Amino acid sequence: MSTIAALTKPQILNLYRQYIRTAKDFTSYNFREYFLRKARRDFRLYKDQIKTEEDALAKFNMIREELAILKRQSIISEMYTFDKLVVEPIKTPK
Amino acid sequence: MFRTVLKQSAIIAKQQQKSLLFKTATTGINTGALRFYSAASTLSKDDITKRVIDVVKSFDKATAAKENITAQTTFHKDLGLDSLDTVELLVAVEEEFDIEIPDKVADELKSVGETINYISSNPEAN
Amino acid sequence: MLRHTTTRLLNNISTRNAINRTTIAAALRVIPTRKSLATSATKSKAKHDEDIDDFKLVVHTSADSKPAASKKTAADASSPGSNALKYAYQERSGFGTRPIYLDVQATTPTDPRVLDQMLKFFTGLYGNPHSNTHSYGWETNNEIEKARENVAKVIGANPKEIIFTSGATESNNMALKGVARFYKKTKNHIITTRTEHKCVLEAARAMKNEGYDITFLNVNEQGLIDLKELEKAIRPETCLVSVMAVNNEIGVMQPIKEIGSICRKHKVFFHTDAAQAYGKIPLDVNEMNIDLMSVSSHKIYGPKGVGAIYVRRRPRVRLEPIISGGGQERGLRSGTLSPPLVCGFGEAARLVREEYEADSEHIKKLSKKLTDGLLSIEQTTLNGSPIHHFPGCVNISFAYVEGESLLMALRDIALSSGSACTSASLEPSYVLHALGKDDALAHSSIRFGIGRFTTEEEIDYVIKAIKERVEFLRELSPLWEMVKEGIDLNSIEWSGH
Numbered sequence: 001m002s003t004i005a006a007l008t009k010p011q012i013l014n015l016y017r018q019y020i021r022t023a024k025d026f027t028s029y030n031f032r033e034y035f036l037r038k039a040r041r042d043f044r045l046y047k048d049q050i051k052t053e054e055d056a057l058a059k060f061n062m063i064r065e066e067l068a069i070l071k072r073q074s075i076i077s078e079m080y081t082f083d084k085l086v087v088e089p090i091k092t093p094k
Numbered sequence: 095m096f097r098t099v100l101k102q103s104a105i106i107a108k109q110q111q112k113s114l115l116f117k118t119a120t121t122g123i124n125t126g127a128l129r130f131y132s133a134a135s136t137l138s139k140d141d142i143t144k145r146v147i148d149v150v151k152s153f154d155k156a157t158a159a160k161e162n163i164t165a166q167t168t169f170h171k172d173l174g175l176d177s178l179d180t181v182e183l184l185v186a187v188e189e190e191f192d193i194e195i196p197d198k199v200a201d202e203l204k205s206v207g208e209t210i211n212y213i214s215s216n217p218e219a220n
Numbered sequence: 221m222l223r224h225t226t227t228r229l230l231n232n233i234s235t236r237n238a239i240n241r242t243t244i245a246a247a248l249r250v251i252p253t254r255k256s257l258a259t260s261a262t263k264s265k266a267k268h269d270e271d272i273d274d275f276k277l278v279v280h281t282s283a284d285s286k287p288a289a290s291k292k293t294a295a296d297a298s299s300p301g302s303n304a305l306k307y308a309y310q311e312r313s314g315f316g317t318r319p320i321y322l323d324v325q326a327t328t329p330t331d332p333r334v335l336d337q338m339l340k341f342f343t344g345l346y347g348n349p350h351s352n353t354h355s356y357g358w359e360t361n362n363e364i365e366k367a368r369e370n371v372a373k374v375i376g377a378n379p380k381e382i383i384f385t386s387g388a389t390e391s392n393n394m395a396l397k398g399v400a401r402f403y404k405k406t407k408n409h410i411i412t413t414r415t416e417h418k419c420v421l422e423a424a425r426a427m428k429n430e431g432y433d434i435t436f437l438n439v440n441e442q443g444l445i446d447l448k449e450l451e452k453a454i455r456p457e458t459c460l461v462s463v464m465a466v467n468n469e470i471g472v473m474q475p476i477k478e479i480g481s482i483c484r485k486h487k488v489f490f491h492t493d494a495a496q497a498y499g500k501i502p503l504d505v506n507e508m509n510i511d512l513m514s515v516s517s518h519k520i521y522g523p524k525g526v527g528a529i530y531v532r533r534r535p536r537v538r539l540e541p542i543i544s545g546g547g548q549e550r551g552l553r554s555g556t557l558s559p560p561l562v563c564g565f566g567e568a569a570r571l572v573r574e575e576y577e578a579d580s581e582h583i584k585k586l587s588k589k590l591t592d593g594l595l596s597i598e599q600t601t602l603n604g605s606p607i608h609h610f611p612g613c614v615n616i617s618f619a620y621v622e623g624e625s626l627l628m629a630l631r632d633i634a635l636s637s638g639s640a641c642t643s644a645s646l647e648p649s650y651v652l653h654a655l656g657k658d659d660a661l662a663h664s665s666i667r668f669g670i671g672r673f674t675t676e677e678e679i680d681y682v683i684k685a686i687k688e689r690v691e692f693l694r695e696l697s698p699l700w701e702m703v704k705e706g707i708d709l710n711s712i713e714w715s716g717h
Binding site for chain 1: 314315316317318319320321329332333335336578582632672673674675677678681
């Protein structure tokens, strides 16, 4: 990402895929749901509102930085876990 | 990363339980590596089809008639999903089968049938 | 005939609240006391510890008392007349047991992004931010100053005007005591309101003991102060007006901008306790003529134990420090700052600005759903102004249901009947009293707090649960039976002893 090259669609979709996967790794229901909601909102805004390539790249890098944070934090959340909430289905092993 | 390692070893353990044949055949050999080169998934195609369709049905953004989902159903034209929705649906499929679909493959999957075919070819799916 | 039965039922019982509590306790006989819950909770923890999963290094389950409680219910279910709590502790099989958190006015969960910022101060960045002779101090100080800037930006202040404290309680004490003491030679009067947070009321009371005169402004039934009354109350010797921006119990927003311009006109300092408002409603210290503002970190998804006070520099507000020492924080608050807390707060402030639109939109949507859902139950009212209202705080009265028993019947939802600071006492809320609500209605009120991490699914669950349990508790209430039969409760002559 050294030069301002146009971002390709697969690049953005891959970032989205990684963000969603990471959000789903949070063991806390509320954090998981929040970051999924945030991903959906942010990427839709990204798609609909960002016009210039500079803005697109800035936003892309911002989300990438946040993804790095979420990757660390989702691991921490797996180390300190709590009971599931009353709205959370307990997954039974297949 | 630490987690993925754990996850993979869990998957291997599961596979060993499932198939006695492999367990005896692979004692002392790296099971994971062996399985990569072996043929298709241990799951039956019917089972995969049913489970993929269930995931699609429970995906709340799929707008089209959910009763008529078949292998021919396409994500964009039939279900009204855009590219972001499709990514999300495929992540839900990944979760169901405990796999990670590589980016390049995922970008090409456009229909329920293609997804089923990919999973049938993935030995890690379970 | 009916009147005869009810009188008999009500014999020996003097108040409405007592009826509900005793009737319910008798009918259920299984409401666990806090003590018994605590002991059974330890038992359940012991059980959990046995089957610790390798993946989880630490399992925190002790806080949850529900599994134990439900076991109790199952055991008691065979005894007659005690099936009531099956509603309270009903377990949906296949679901978790931890309650839904709906008490964000008390505190909020720490955002993972905030925690991520804090961790480096526990690993490498351990320098004292006030050490200016080496790079360990400088690097930490840089981070502190970034945090200060983020905290200032939310309210349009200059970073130099932000003083970090231990929280909004300290900030409020600093404002009331500090300003009053500094100007004591010429001024001796403070104006505040009856619905302030306990710490402002208590600080004001302390100043009364030091010889200051305090005016407590009344609020109307909407919870709003009268601006004319405020203007009339200002005297030449008034040094400070303190009015909270958003009320912690009912979510009512006071007209801060108007109050600010009145204070500026009369050259009186204006302090606002913005613990519940900061980052949640638009605030600008210059546009609103605010001279001092108290803010708290843990109400905006930051860490607990840190807050700040905004102190205006032009025109300068002087205050006497409460904590003396090395002269940190412009000499107003000595003591080494905690870099992890301060920078966690800074990150929380940055996020609250960045997520403002998304958060407000989300909270507004869920609040509307919750309010509509709960007000569709008959005989319920929203407390406080519905217009000058922060949507994240919904306070509703359920007539003919006692708040504490409803909370007992709602073990699967973490709620409060008012301020966390006063929930130790069973006294009805003084805030609702100030609005002119009677004891019974004040007792039957519950506050629902919606925040960034609340989900729509949770709100759906809560609406359904409240509907069921309110209906159930009302079935037990003889008063409700009378209301249903069309008897005007005010016309009853209660027999007393």
